[in-house]
Amino acid sequence: MLSTITGGEIHLVNSAPVLLPAIMLEVPNYAPEIYAENILKEHKKRLLEFASAHNIAHENCHIAEGLPDDVIPALCKNLKPQAVFIGSAGPKMINFVQC
DSSP states (O other), rough: HHHHHHHOOOOOOEEEOOOOOOOOOOHHHHHHOHHHHHHHHHHHHHHHHHHHTTTOEEEEEEESSSSHHHHHHHHHHHHOOOOOEEEOSSSOEEEEEEE
């Protein structure tokens, strides 16, 4: 594992872009805040499942509402990592970014 070789900690970051479908605004009794809350809960559940499967401490898991372009740099300011690896649940890709 990379953290063993480098002596560093692994942190997982997940951004959850909560995009409200415009059609939903016309649905009676629709609550956008509940929709956003449920999106975040689902992202957190999947992030923690992934962390558990790879022996990553849950306290090293971070999730924030927003786009990756905003969330990742903001968390990098707080975590001050030496390196950032970016992956996607979409098409297979892994990027390496030097901080």
